[in-house]
Amino acid sequence: MSDTAAIVTPLTTLVGVRHPIVQTGMGWVAGPRLVSAAANAGALGILASATMTVPQLRAAVREVKARTEAPFGVNLRADASDAADRVGVVVEEGVRVASFALAPSRELIARLKDAGVIVVPSVGARRHAEKVAAWGVDAVVVQGGEGGGHTGSVATTVLLPQVVDAVDIPVIAAGGFRDGRGLVAALAYGAAGVAMGTRFLLTSDSTVPDAVKARYLAAGVADITVTTKVDGLPHRMLRSELVDSLERSGRVTALLRAVRHASAFRRESGMSWAAMVRDGLAMKHGKDLTWSQVLLAANTPMLLKAAMVDGRTDLGVMASGQIAGLIDDLPSCAELVDRIMAEAQTTLKWLSALS
Structure with a gap:
């Protein structure tokens, strides 16, 4: 366990992780090895389930549990025909967090919350955040246009403060984050933490083939x-x-x-x-x-x-997020999270000295 000083936020308190950092549920990438490494580093690891069958999901959840005692989550497709079965796995296996790429139904939210599971959908617009907050979700991930995969056109620096001002639940910032300075910037906007996909993909714990990682690093x-x-x-x-x-x-x-x-x-x-x-x-x-x-x-x-x-x-x-253009190394998840938190503390001290 790292001795890096903790930054307590509504996210760390809600989920029970040491650091306000989330590793996102990337299809074919966020498997048990990466998720458990992120969780053991003190971040919230999210297992990607959309490319798994229901039995494969259960096996993957159990593998993560065998690798770590830290909290972790599972990313689900709210519009999948077997979404209820997948939610059943999350509930039965005692997973701490259920994340969604699309807004889950009121019924799925209620079922998860009744079982004590924390519900955290991702949104790309203020109105979507307001809708799911009214439905009772516990937090939201807000992804700006810099983020990888399916994305919108509004930059994180514009979207994030909009959502923070619109809802009274923890907001996690995504899109354009890789280091401690970015974490402090997100906190200054009112976020409870940051979520990163590309930065965790480019770690030594990621199972993505070396040739593919090399293409990212060269970009x-x-x-x-x-x-x-x-x-x-x-x-x-x-x-x-x-x-x-x-x-x-x-x-x-x-x-x-x-x-x-x-x-x-x-x-x-x-x-x-x-x-x-x-x-x-x-x-x-x-x-x-x-x-x-x-x-x-x-x-x-x-x-x-x-x-x-x-x-x-x-x-x-x-x-890929745009941030790949600034990434040039492949640390372990533990090294990455420790470095981010050390940079955040240094940045906070620098800001304090300005006052």
């Missing part, structure tokens, strides 16, 4: 782009030959590729076509998508898997 800020060609929604990722190809591809080519990827993901996940159609209906309604966009969404899991699991930077996409 500059200008090498990170936003495209809608993967799944019809704005998606921030590293620019690559594949992304350039997707940008040039026509509509018919994109839809045919999506059909192939939908079939591959069905085999990978063990889902039936009926279940995938139900998920597509839920996604279409929840995000107001066209059927073409729903079909394109089948691209995402398999293109991410090609890079994050198989190491094929030529065949996969590499979701």
Whole structure:
């Protein structure tokens, strides 16, 4: 355990972690090894479940519990057809936190809270934060446009104070964070902590193949782009030959590729076509998508898997926050969290000396 001085915030008090830092639930990346390493470092590790079957999720939760006694969470898809089953695993296994990429229903929130699980959805707009706060969630993660993966257009520095002023629950800032200075800046805006994806992906505890990590480390800020060609929604990722190809591809080519990827993901996940159609209906309604966009969404899991699991930077996409352009090393989670907290303390002392 680190002897770095703690910074107590509403997040650390709510969840019971030592430090106000969250490792986000990245598909194919945030598995038991990374999550337990983040948790043992004093951060809140979040297990990504969307690419797992329900039995795989239970096994992964149990593996994390075998590796750490610290609190951790599970990220869930609120619009998944088997969301209730996944919530059941979270409740039965005694997971501390349930996070959501989309707003969970009132019923799921109530079921989790009745079981003592802390509910923390991610939001990209003030109105979404206000809605879920009214439904009784315990905290929210607010991701600005700098964040990796599916993202919005409003910068963290604009979105974060909006949400902090609008709700009376802890707000966790995401999008553009990597160090102690960023943590102090988020706290100054009124956040209760920071959530980081790309920074934890680029650690020695991450299972992402070395060749893929090397592509991230070599990237500059200008090498990170936003495209809608993967799944019809704005998606921030590293620019690559594949992304350039997707940008040039026509509509018919994109839809045919999506059909192939939908079939591959069905085999990978063990889902039936009926279940995938139900998920597509839920996604279409929840995000107001066209059927073409729903079909394109089948691209995402398999293109991410090609890079994050198989190491094929030529065949996969590499979701990335803009902050990747400033990252140049691969510390362990323990080294990273200790460094962030030491930098935060140094920054706070510097600010104190100004007064």
